[in-house]
Amino acid sequence: MTDLSTLPAARRYLETHLSVRQVNKVLHSFPSPRFWKDRAHAPPDVRPPGTDAPTCELYVALPFCLVTQPSHCGYCLFPTEGYVSQDQLDVYLTALEREGEHYRERWQHLQPRSIFIGGGTPNLLKVGQYPRLLGMIRSLLPSLPPGTPITLEGIPQLFSRDKLLAMKEQGVTRISMGAQQLDQGLSRLSGRTQTPRHVFQAVQWAAELGLGCNVDLIYGWPQQTLDHMRRDLQDLMASGVEHITHYELNVGGATDFALNHRDELPSPERVREMYHGAVSLLAAGGYAQLTPYDFQRVEAGTQTGFVYEECRRSFDAHDVWAWGYAAISDFPDHHRSPDAGGWTFMNARTLPGYYGALEQGRLPVECGYARSPADLRLSLLFRNLQSLSVDRASYLRNFGRDVLDEFAPIWRACEELGLLSIGSEAIRLTAEGAYRVPLIQTALMQGRVEEITEAHFAQLRALSRSQPGRAAP
Ligand SMILES: C[S@@+](CC[C@H](N)C(=O)[O-])C[C@H]1O[C@@H](n2cnc3c(N)ncnc32)[C@H](O)[C@@H]1O
Ligand code: SF4
Known part of the structure; x- marks a missing residue:
């Protein structure tokens, strides 16, 4: 030990x-899902009516992504599925609907503080599919207050104006766009085909339509210099985008970056310099730091602008309901007793697993973990530290x-x-x-x-x- x-x-x-390159192992969960072994329980078992935490949020997952060369954008460790045709999305929405029916009664009075539609790449959906997805959400959550923040994630080149309009009309209030790099040469290492124009155009359209907007960047990327990073941040701040997420690259698994670009990664000391350089630049540009990687444009007369749910880091009990492929739910129980633990669950991480369970009339839960009180305190401490x-x-x-x-x-x-x-x-x-x-x-x-x-x-x-x-x- x-x-x-x-x-x-x-x-x-x-x-x-x-002096070692750090890995952000607990960005999402503690302990790691590799220790989640419970197959016997599912969210409704551990969160029966009347036991809810005082607040909650809903996460909705769409698993598909454009196929890249190298695969998985060269660095991504999230479970995803290659997008081949629009039919896949229709089939998936039907399965999602089916899963949702298991929760209809349970969610009758649920009032999530926010909804995040993530992935994968949810903006692969076509204009005509947003009414279906958002209609499903509204139908299952009849008590959802109008104006509840709803964020939809995606990649720059797929945020057309028509889609943004369809999202807005259906109640989406914000988009979150993964740009990662604005430099074309660096971006191409990941096999992604977006251009900076796609990013700035989407930021502008979102502003015109009154949608909030976040852009994700990654630093510590192969071949990236401090100058690349500064240029990206300066250009992005000049666009007026309200939120910038600036992640340190996690290098791991059998990704192309881990296997073939390790030698091109900036040194740990250089990555550290990048972090501090970014924080100074963003502060000078009027962006307040909310977490080690979230920066929010300061609105006149306030300390920051509106703070989104995913940037809150309180110890108070808060449920996460997760819906869809590989989605992770979280049910702390310390509002019931300070010595209680809690549960976390993950849905199936393969399409056959996800569809198969639903065809058998089961919830597609792949595994769960009963957190001990000490595990729960640690997992919330990690979130709180990020504030x-x-x-x-x-x-x-x-x-x-x-x-x-x-x-x-x-x-x-x-x-x-x-x-x-x-x-x-x-x-x-x-x-x-x-x-x-x-x-x-x-x-x-x-x-x-x-x-x-x-x-x-x-x-x-x-x-x-x-x-x-x-x-x-
Ligand atoms: C799950 S992805 C979905 C967003 C969208 N599919 C995209 O790629 O733009 C959410 C964000 O996670 C971040 N991310 C993914 N893999 C990462 C890694 N290995 N290291 C750091 N950040 C990563 C990226 O910034 C990405 O925008
Ligand atoms: S980074 Fe985004 S688009 Fe690329 S594989 Fe991961 S989730 Fe899909």
């Missing part, structure tokens, strides 16, 4: 990891304990290394600490990950003893 129980041990651990500080009072209110006591050597070691400052109300990240959030998270979860990993292998060993033909792990 890695020992992080004393200040010197925690400090040593952090110091040895400072650039940890709210000690809120942690105490929600869990009946002081977050400082729970991980004292790690917080103190981080403080010694200049990553944060510890105050009576909050643990505040420094500028460097904000960049190091993935490392701080890795240190905080280390003990629990080792426990879960050990339990996982013990289970596999027991299985191989009971089934001697199976290879031991």
Whole structure:
């Protein structure tokens, strides 16, 4: 077991990891879905009527993406399916409808604070398919208040004006567009065919139509220099876009970037410089930093503009209902008792798995995980850390304990290394600490990950003893 129980041990651990390229393992979930083994439960079992968290959101997934060479845009680790023809979308919408019927009664009174239609590439849908998708959502959620924020994600070249108009007419309030790189040479490494004109044109149309707009960029990309990054940010800020998401590239899996472009990646020190350079540039351009990667244009007379749900990072209990292929739902239970855990589920990550379950009349849940109270606290702590500080009072209110006591050597070691400052109300990240959030998270979860990993292998060993033909792990 890695020992992080004393200040010197925690400090040593952090110091040895400072020079290594970081991986944002917990952007979406803790623990990792590879440990989710439960096949017996589904969302309605664990979230019966009357047990809802005070607030919730809805995530709707569309799995298809344009096929690129290299595949999966060269870097993407999200589960997706290659788009071949529009029929696929019709078939999928029919399956989605079928899944939705399982929730009709349950969602009768549900009032999500926001809805995110993500993927994949939801703007592959044609103009005539938005009424179908949004109509389905409205039909299943008859209590949805008018004007509820609804975001739809996609790629630049598929946001035509007609589509944006159709989205707007159907109640979509914002688009989120993955640009990743504006430089054509760098963009082509991913096999994507968009041009900067597509990006700026869509930003302009969205503004004309009164739709909110976010653009995703990635830094730390193969062959990318500080100048490339600065040019992209400057051009994007000049477009007036209200929100910029600036992700550090995660390099992993059997992606083309991991296998064939590792040598062309900027060094860890250069990536760190990029982060700090971007934060300064965005601040100077009037964008407030909400998380290590979210930047929101400051509206006159306010600290920021409207803050979208996905940028909120409170410890308060909040349900996520997920609908569609590979969608992940989340049901914390600490509003019922401070010592409660919670559940998380993932839907099938293959089309045959997703369609097959629905044809059998089942919910397409692939696996679930019952979070222990400690897992739940960690997963919410990771989210809260992304707000650039940890709210000690809120942690105490929600869990009946002081977050400082729970991980004292790690917080103190981080403080010694200049990553944060510890105050009576909050643990505040420094500028460097904000960049190091993935490392701080890795240190905080280390003990629990080792426990879960050990339990996982013990289970596999027991299985191989009971089934001697199976290879031991
Ligand atoms: C699930 S994708 C969907 C958006 C859309 N399909 C697109 O590619 O523009 C959402 C965002 O995740 C980010 N992303 C995907 N893979 C990533 C990686 N390996 N490292 C960092 N960000 C990544 C990209 O910025 C992308 O826009
Ligand atoms: S980056 Fe977007 S378009 Fe590319 S494979 Fe991932 S989800 Fe699909």
